[in-house]
Amino acid sequence: MFLNKGKLTFLLILVGIATSSLFAQYSDNTEAKVLLDYKELVLDGKKTYLPIYKVNRQYIITQNSEEEGVINKEIITSVYDENWNTKIFNTFLKKKFDKRPFLLHFKDSVFSSPVDHKMVVTSRYGWRRGRAHQGIDIDLQTGDNVKALLSGKVRYARRHSGHGKTVVIRHENGLETVYAHLSKYMVQENDLVEKGQVIGKGGVSGNARGSHLHLEVRYHGKSIHPEYLFDFSENTKVRSEQIAVTKKWMTPRSHRSTRKSKIVVQQTIEKIIEEPTTRSVYVVRKGDTLHGIARKHDIEVSEICKINEIRYNSVLNIGQEIVIY
Structure with a gap:
């Protein structure tokens, strides 16, 4: 009935191990609930935050439910799922887009220059030779590096009529940047790219009059005046963390490719509604x-x-x- 000294010692050791294991599990569970920071994301034009917790001494981003006010994994990737097609240049062509003023959010305050040298805009967004020029042309030589303005995912990397060899990158806020007239691809479709990463080499493919980079910025398939969003000077600044876009800045007929448009960035819907219509x-x-x-x-x-x-x-x-x- 009674335990000898050896068996009693062995039993006490087992109890000690079990107790320490329980405390360790409790400690781990407690540690898993320590909030460290928030990760800012801009998804499809909307800003949201994901909490970062410490779990088992490793930093992970938790995927809480929508009821807790935090988007889940499916919503995080939705911007890359909507009308995602690697074979069609404009996947929103058959979808109507309401051109009422809308807000765009940026998590980056600066963008990467698409070229290694000083950016020289040779032709601007607007009406050109009786046709709509839906981007800007930046001077470069054949073989020069062409880099991504912002981080994102390559949706399209193939030839397109008029544009020649073209790369289209979709970004977290729903924007797509288009890089055309390339001579060589340096990325493939569905590749994740970082801001400033080389995605191609400059050239004269497609309908190009001399070597240059044709750069477009699109949202839901509709072009936006690139210089309204980005300052193509040595500062390489994103115009604002929040930018209100109206029909004026999505209509090439409202601008001329031969002269620089007067850029007045509006940051709220209320202000942009009051913006007077300009006439020449x-x-x-x-x-x-x-x-x-x-x-x-x-x-x-x-x-x-x-x-x-x-x-x-x-x-x-x-x-x-x-x-x-």
Whole structure:
């Protein structure tokens, strides 16, 4: 009935091990609930935060339920799942996009220059030779590095009509950046890329007049004036952490590729709604014709007639005001 000294000692050792194990488990469970920090994410234009906890002395990002106000893994990756297609350039082509003012959020305050040398914009977003130029052209030489503006995932890396060899990268806030006229790909579709990573080599593929990088910024398939979002100077700054985008900055006809648009960044929907509509007015001079005015302002005669509600053969009077856009 009674335990001898040896058996009693052995039993006490077992009890001690079990107790220490329970305390260790309790300690681990307690430690797993220690909140260390938050990771900021900008997903499909919306900002959210994921809590970072310490678990078993390792840092992990937990995936809490939506009821707790934190997005789960499925929602995190949704920006890369929506209309994701590696064979179609514009996967939103058949989807209507409401051009009412909307907000874009950026977690980066600066972007990476797409070229290694000083950025020189040779042609801007806007109306050009009677057609919409939906991006900007940046000077480079064939073989120069082309780099990603921001981190993201490669959705498209193949030839596209007019653009030649093209890479499209989708970013966490839903934006897509387009890099065209390349001579060589340095990434593949579905690759994750970091800001500043080389994604291709410059060239003249596609419909290019001399070597240059054609850069576009798109949201749900619609182009946005790149210079409204990014400062293409030595500062390489994102214009603002929060940017309100309106139809004006998604309409090439509202801008001219031959001159720099006046950039006034709006940060709230309320302010951008109050933004006045800009118009360019030309006063007719002696000897002017519709064709001459159209050539001077890089616009089609039919467009001038439509805006001003005049006929193709209308007689112009000296001092008459013609709205260009």
